[in-house]
Structures are given as structure tokens and as C-alpha cells.
Amino acid sequence: MERIYIFKRFERFWHWSQAALILFLMLTGFEIHGTYKFFGYETAVGYHTTAAWTLVGLWVFAVFWHFTTGEWKQYIPTMDKVDAMIKYYLTGIFSDAPHPFKQTRLTKHNPLQRLAYLFVLVIVNPIIWTTGWFYLFYNSWKDWGVGWLSLEWVAFFHVIAAFMMLLFVIAHVYLTTAGHTPTSHIKAMITGWEETH
Amino acid sequence: MSIPRTQFLAVGVLSMLFLLTGIANAKVEESKAAVKVPAAVAATDKKPAEKSKSTADHSKFKELDKNFKTGPDVTKACLECHTEAAKQVHKTKHWNWEWVNPQTKQKLGKKNVINNFCTSVESNQTFCSACHVGYGWSDDSFDFTKEENVDCIVCHDTTGKYKKIPGLSGHPNYKSMEWPPHSGKFRPAVDLKKIAQNVGKTSRQTCGSCHFFGGGGNAVKHGDLDTSLINPGHALDIHMETKGLNMTCGDCHLSDSHEVSGSRYAPTASDEKGALIRGSQDERNPTTCVACHGNEPHVTEAKLNHHTDKIACQTCHIPAFARGDLHTKMTWDWSTAGKLDDKGHRIRTKGSEGRDLYDSKKGNFTYERFVIPEYVWFNGHVRFTLFGEKVEGDKVKINEFMGSADDPNSRIWPVKVFRGKQPYDVDNETLAVFHTAGKDDAAFWGNYDWDKALAAGMKAMGVEYSGNMKFVETEMSWPITHMVAPKEDALSCDQCHKEGGRLHAIQDIYMPGRNNTPIIDKIGWTLALLTLIGVLIHGAIRVFTSKRG
Numbered sequence: 001m002e003r004i005y006i007f008k009r010f011e012r013f014w015h016w017s018q019a020a021l022i023l024f025l026m027l028t029g030f031e032i033h034g035t036y037k038f039f040g041y042e043t044a045v046g047y048h049t050t051a052a053w054t055l056v057g058l059w060v061f062a063v064f065w066h067f068t069t070g071e072w073k074q075y076i077p078t079m080d081k082v083d084a085m086i087k088y089y090l091t092g093i094f095s096d097a098p099h100p101f102k103q104t105r106l107t108k109h110n111p112l113q114r115l116a117y118l119f120v121l122v123i124v125n126p127i128i129w130t131t132g133w134f135y136l137f138y139n140s141w142k143d144w145g146v147g148w149l150s151l152e153w154v155a156f157f158h159v160i161a162a163f164m165m166l167l168f169v170i171a172h173v174y175l176t177t178a179g180h181t182p183t184s185h186i187k188a189m190i191t192g193w194e195e196t197h
Numbered sequence: 198m199s200i201p202r203t204q205f206l207a208v209g210v211l212s213m214l215f216l217l218t219g220i221a222n223a224k225v226e227e228s229k230a231a232v233k234v235p236a237a238v239a240a241t242d243k244k245p246a247e248k249s250k251s252t253a254d255h256s257k258f259k260e261l262d263k264n265f266k267t268g269p270d271v272t273k274a275c276l277e278c279h280t281e282a283a284k285q286v287h288k289t290k291h292w293n294w295e296w297v298n299p300q301t302k303q304k305l306g307k308k309n310v311i312n313n314f315c316t317s318v319e320s321n322q323t324f325c326s327a328c329h330v331g332y333g334w335s336d337d338s339f340d341f342t343k344e345e346n347v348d349c350i351v352c353h354d355t356t357g358k359y360k361k362i363p364g365l366s367g368h369p370n371y372k373s374m375e376w377p378p379h380s381g382k383f384r385p386a387v388d389l390k391k392i393a394q395n396v397g398k399t400s401r402q403t404c405g406s407c408h409f410f411g412g413g414g415n416a417v418k419h420g421d422l423d424t425s426l427i428n429p430g431h432a433l434d435i436h437m438e439t440k441g442l443n444m445t446c447g448d449c450h451l452s453d454s455h456e457v458s459g460s461r462y463a464p465t466a467s468d469e470k471g472a473l474i475r476g477s478q479d480e481r482n483p484t485t486c487v488a489c490h491g492n493e494p495h496v497t498e499a500k501l502n503h504h505t506d507k508i509a510c511q512t513c514h515i516p517a518f519a520r521g522d523l524h525t526k527m528t529w530d531w532s533t534a535g536k537l538d539d540k541g542h543r544i545r546t547k548g549s550e551g552r553d554l555y556d557s558k559k560g561n562f563t564y565e566r567f568v569i570p571e572y573v574w575f576n577g578h579v580r581f582t583l584f585g586e587k588v589e590g591d592k593v594k595i596n597e598f599m600g601s602a603d604d605p606n607s608r609i610w611p612v613k614v615f616r617g618k619q620p621y622d623v624d625n626e627t628l629a630v631f632h633t634a635g636k637d638d639a640a641f642w643g644n645y646d647w648d649k650a651l652a653a654g655m656k657a658m659g660v661e662y663s664g665n666m667k668f669v670e671t672e673m674s675w676p677i678t679h680m681v682a683p684k685e686d687a688l689s690c691d692q693c694h695k696e697g698g699r700l701h702a703i704q705d706i707y708m709p710g711r712n713n714t715p716i717i718d719k720i721g722w723t724l725a726l727l728t729l730i731g732v733l734i735h736g737a738i739r740v741f742t743s744k745r746g
Contacts, residue, residue, distance in 0.1 A: 032694075032709050032710055033709065033710070033713055034694075034695065034696065034709070034710040034711060034712075034713055035718075040691060041689075041690045041691035041694045041695065041710050042689060042690040042691065045500060045690065049500070089735075093739060094738055094739060094742040095742065096742075096743070138503040139493070139502060139503055139506070150707070151707045152707035152712070155707060155709060156714055156717065159713070159714070159717055159718075159721070160717060160721070162721075163717070163720075163721030163722075163724065163725065166721070166725050167724055167725055167728050170725060170728045170729050170732060171728055171732060174732035174735070174736065175732075177736065
């Protein structure tokens with residue numbers, strides 16, 4: 001069995017704590033939105049805010065890590081083999097065709113993954129964070145020169161981004177089973193080692 | 198909510214990050230704390246009942262060592278030393294019962310406003326003036342310039358023995374008299390000498406002697422003012438709690454030259470400038486929550502401060518009014534007044550609370566306790582429907598609180614809405630004034646004849662009664678601002694942040710947990726479901742093909 005060390009310790013820690021926080025933020029966020037009642041509004045708001053701040057902290061470390069290790073390059077988009085990937089997911093995967101992408105330590109994400117993660121990074125996250133910060137600093141809008149903002153629109157975009165994140169999570173969780181074996185990606189994210197053959 | 202350290206621990210991940218996020222939050226906390234103003238303006242005279250701390254003992258003044266015959270005699274004695282007092286009182290609403298709103302130019306004050314309780318003062322002064330800071334106002338010939346007509350005692354009595362009797366034009370009873378009428382009980386003549394020798398600061402009792410009894414009885418009018426505020430417990434009023442802060446009316450309603458601050462004719466609905474520091478030459482109203490607490494008063498729950506740009510303090514901190522011992526009057530239907538029993542006598546029926554449900558003199562009433570207020574946008578401007586103003590339809594708003602979601606000076610305020618039915622002159626198209634009380638033939642409370650009472654009342658207003666009357670439904674709003682509850686009893690978030698919550702009547706503002714954009718929710722959940730179905734199908738095919746393979 002061939003295996004390579006893909007995910008380093010901090011990366012795994014970052015991934016799982018971020019995953020937990022995002023799921024928790026969705027759980028509390030949709031309650032605040034009024035979709036259901038679980039913790040109770042006040043408690044949900046408290047948890048949501050605390051989780052958001054914690055995620056901010058986590059991100060500070062993650063950004064630092066990505067730049068000091070050069071791992072940020074993993075997200076540079078490429079169109080190379082994107083069509084092959086799509087074709088693979090639509091047909092090849094069912095006939096046990098060979099995976100068109102060869103994972104290495106320098107390119108650990110397949111081209112579709114790169115695009116998906118980049119989308120989250122440059123579209124979903126900025127929307128959710130910007131609107132989230134406006135929520136947190138509601139009283140400072142005037143001082144920031146954005147007194148014309150309305151809470152309704154801030155909430156509108158926050159919710160749209162939350163739905164995009166939800167869609168990402170569903171697809172992402174499913175695609176973890178699309179590795180060499182159904183559990184190989186998940187194992188890799190836990191142990192760091194990915195079975196490639 | 199946001200703050201954090203305990204909650205961070207609860208989250209229990211990422212110990213290193215705690216530090217960092219903790220710092221961010223601590224800053225928020227600090228900045229809020231800085232705004233918290235010293236308990237400052239609180240309590241000047243702690244216990245109204247205790248021995249006076251005044252530097253003057255009025256019982257030692259020879260000017261007061263007299264057997265005064267009347268109230269004005271006492272006032273003359275007061276004015277010998279307090280030379281400017283009456284001139285000051287002459288400038289106030291307490292004296293003139295008139296106030297011109299500088300914005301709307303409406304001539305307001307008790308003298309001019311028609312309400313939906315006893316409706317109007319005109320032609321009924323001998324009774325109404327039991328709550329006038331003067332002596333002798335029985336009709337339009339009253340001399341408002343006479344200094345000895347000012348009643349000093351009604352506000353400065355400390356004995357609790359001074360009472361102005363309705364029907365005596367603002368005078369107490371100088372002779373023993375039966376009171377209440379036909380009760381068989383006799384009220385001894387007022388001891389003016391003793392009272393004059395014991396004058397002091399105003400107190401809950403003196404302010405309350407009128408303001409607790411507005412509308413014709415204890416707790417009737419305001420809903421947040423009644424005698425339960427004389428000795429309130431913790432839950433009823435956090436500021437006036439006798440064993441707590443024990444603040445008096447005057448601690449908030451700061452006065453200068455007998456001009457008492459705070460007014461429901463032109464309330465201060467919001468004050469962006471925050472706390473009003475002592476010595477400040479600012480002309481702002483000191484009788485507001487903000488004047489002491491500022492606009493960011495919540496120290497541990499930063500998110501709550503985000504509400505102060507839209508919501509008046511009172512909205513959360515006075516969860517219900519009439520929380521004392523007494524029920525407040527909620528409706529008054531004059532249209533049923535005048536029914537008499539078989540013998541032609543007045544009928545009075547009382548409810549279980551000892552409150553009148555029906556009175557031939559006044560009609561039907563309802564009372565409530567622990568009343569949840571209604572909520573309105575309010576920017577401090579109140580428009581009244583005054584006498585003579587043409588109004589059409591069967592519903593009249595006696596007053597209207599102005600404001601809207603777009604107006605930066607507006608806040609959502611709690612109000613008591615008092616609903617009633619009262620006479621309307623159909624041909625003159627105006628709310629009618631009628632003569633209620635008096636010993637003459639026209640007084641409604643004597644003869645139960647609407648036409649006579651209306652003719653007399655309208656005549657006093659200088660208008661001829663058309664002879665064609667009906668009863669119209671009226672609404673009058675009263676700002677709820679007293680009986681502030683302790684913070685643990687303030688509204689919880691989800692009393693508003695939900696569908697059908699307390700602010701259901703206010704729909705022009707976005708509230709998380711209540712409003713969402715249905716189209717976004719529909720699209721969002723549909724896409725999520727489709728994605729889920731998609732991956733499940735994809736997975737199922739994989740399972741199927743791998744088995745086959």
C-alpha cells in the first residue's frame with residue numbers, strides 16, 4: 001500500500017476545529033434566523049458570537065501558518081484537468097476508472113477542490129465575515145461612515161452566505177468518501193496519511 | 198451574550214485562541230464600562246418620611262405662628278420670606294394648565310386638552326381644581342396673576358393631613374365636612390397652622406396626591422403611577438424601592454425655580470448625547486433614563502447596547518404596567534352613563550377588585566393589572582385632537598405619538614392606550630365638552646341629561662351646541678415610563694425576536710428571529726435539499742456499481 005503524508009498536525013487541528021465551529025455556527029445561526037428553536041434565542045446569540053470570535057482567532061493562526069509554510073499556494077486555481085475531474089465524478093467513479101488526479105505533497109487538492117475551496121475563500125467567507133462584523137459592531141456603523149447600512153441587508157447577505165456554506169458542507173462531506181477507498185480521505189484528515197493506491 | 202470568558206471556557210476548544218479573542222472582547226467591555234455613569238444624580242433626600250435636614254425649622258418662624266383662616270393666608274405668610282416663589286409658580290404648567298407646543302403651535306395643557314377620562318376641565322373647574330396648585334379657580338374669572346392664589350402647601354406639606362376637596366375650587370375644607378359625600382364620615386377642618394409649620398420638600402406623597410389619582414381615582418389614568426409607589430418593593434420599582442435606592446419623584450424630575458422637568462406633552466423620546474453630568478449647562482431634559490445611564494448602559498451584555506438606537510429603555514425594562522397593588526382603568530364608556538334604578542336613583546356596581554364597573558354618573562369601565570403595553574414609534578412629538586378641530590368618522594385619536602422607523606430620533610416606546618366612548622357634537626363635527634359636576638341644573642352628575650350638560654359645556658367653550666350628539670370611540674396614548682423593573686425582570690430577547698412577539702405591531706423594522714426573507718429561505722433550503730438528494734443518488738449509484746463490479 002502506497003501512502004503519503006499530506007496533512008500536517010496544525011492543518012488537521014485547524015480543519016477539525018474549523019469544521020466544528022462552522023457546524024456550530026450554522027446550528028446557532030439558523031436558530032437566530034428564526035428557522036427553529038433549540039438553545040433559545042438569547043443563548044443561541046451568545047454561542048454564535050463566541051464561536052465567531054473563536055473562529056476569528058483560529059483564522060489568525062491559520063493565515064499565519066499558510067503564509068509561513070507556503071501552503072497558500074495549494075489554493076492557486078488551475079483549469080488543468082478540471083474537465084477530466086468532472087468527467088470522472090460523472091462516469092469514471094462508477095466504473096472504477098483511475099482517478100485523473102495524482103495527489104502529491106505539493107498538490108494535495110485536485111483541481112475541482114482547489115476551485116471549490118477558493119470559492120469559499122474569496123466569495124463565501126468574505127460575505128459572511130463582513131456581514132458578521134457589521135452585526136458585531138452595529139453601534140459603530142456611524143463612526144465607520146456606513147450609517148446608511150440597513151440591518152436588513154446585512155442580515156440578507158449573511159443568510160445567503162450561510163446557505164452557500166451549507167451547500168458546500170453537504171457536498172464536501174459527501175466527497176470525502178470519493179477517495180481511493182470511501183474512508184481514505186477521512187483517515188488522511190485524521191492521521192495525516194493518505195492512501196493513494 | 199457576547200462576553201465571553203465563561204462562554205469561551207464552555208466552548209472548550211483552542212485554549213491559545215482564548216487569549217486572543219478574550220482581548221478583543223475585553224476591549225468592548227471596557228469601552229462600555231467607561232460610559233457607565235456614577236449613580237450620580239441619585240437620591241438627594243433619601244427618606245422623605247424622616248426628620249427634615251433643612252437648615253430652617255419652620256415651626257420657629259413667628260410668621261407661621263398664626264391661626265390661618267384660609268390657604269391664601271398661609272401663602273401670604275410664605276411669600277414674606279420666599280418673595281419670588283409665587284412669581285415662579287405662575288410661569289409653570291402646574292399653575293396655568295396651559296402649554297403651547299413650540300413645534301405644532303397647539304395650545305395644550307389640562308385647560309385645553311380633551312381626554313377620554315373626565316374629558317374636559319372647562320365648566321367643571323370647581324371640581325378639577327382640587328388638583329390645581331392654586332386657590333379659587335371656579336370659572337374663567339379666576340385671577341391667574343394673584344400671588345396669594347398659589348397653593349404652596351399642596352406640594353410642600355409633610356404632615357399628610359392636607360387635602361384639597363373636589364367642589365371647593367382648590368381649597369381644603371376649613372370647616373368639618375362630610376367626605377366622601379353621603380358617606381356619613383366627617384373630615385375635620387384642616388389645621389393650617391400645624392401644616393404651615395411643617396412644610397418641607399416635595400415627596401412621593403405630595404406629588405402623588407394628584408398624579409397618583411389622575412382620571413378620578415387611584416391608579417386610574419397613567420397605569421404606571423399609583424399609591425403603590427409610596428412604599429414600593431424591589432420588583433415594582435427599582436429606583437423607588439423603599440429599602441433600596443429609595444429615590445423620590447424629584448430625584449428624576451429635577452426642578453429649577455419651581456419648573457419641574459419631564460412632561461408628557463413633549464416627552465424626550467431619545468437623547469443621543471448620553472448621560473447628563475452634574476454642572477453641565479446643557480439644556481437637555483434631565484428626566485430621562487439616558488440622563489443618568491447613558492446610551493450604552495449594558496456592561497456585560499454588549500449586544501444589548503445595539504438596541505438603544507431603536508428601542509427606548511422603557512420597552513424592555515418596564516415589562517408590564519400597573520404591577521403594584523392596583524388595577525388601572527383601561528376603558529371608559531360614557532355612552533351607557535345615566536341609567537337609573539326603578540326609584541330614579543344612581544346605580545353603582547363594583548367588581549371583585551372593589552372597582553366601579555358601572556356608575557350612572559360615568560358609564561362602564563374595565564380595569565386591568567400587569568398590563569402588557571402596546572408599542573409605538575415615538576420621536577417625542579405628540580399631536581392632540583383639540584376642541585373645535587373637525588373630526589369625522591366614529592373613531593377619534595385624542596392624541597397621536599409621532600415617529601417612524603426612518604426617523605433617527607424615534608424609539609419604540611411602550612404606551613398605555615386608553616380606549617373610550619364619549620360625546621361628539623355631530624353638526625359641529627368636534628369632540629364635545631360637557632358640564633359634569635356642579636350644583637346647578639345642567640350638571641350631568643346631577644340631572645343625567647346629556648343635552649343640558651352639553652349645552653352648558655359647549656357654551657363655556659364659546660360654541661353653541663348643535664343639539665345633535667353621538668358617542669364616538671376614542672383612543673388616548675400614555676407613555677409608560679415609571680415602575681422600572683429590576684434588570685432580572687426585563688424582557689428576554691425572545692419576547693420580541695420571534696414571530697408574533699411583543700413588537701408584532703411594528704413591522705417596519707428588521708428583527709433577527711422574526712423577519713426573514715422568505716424567498717431566500719425557500720431558495721436556500723431547496724438548493725440544500727437538491728444537493729443532498731444529488732449526493733445521495735451519486736453515492737447510491739457508486740454502491741450499486743461497485744457491488745456489481
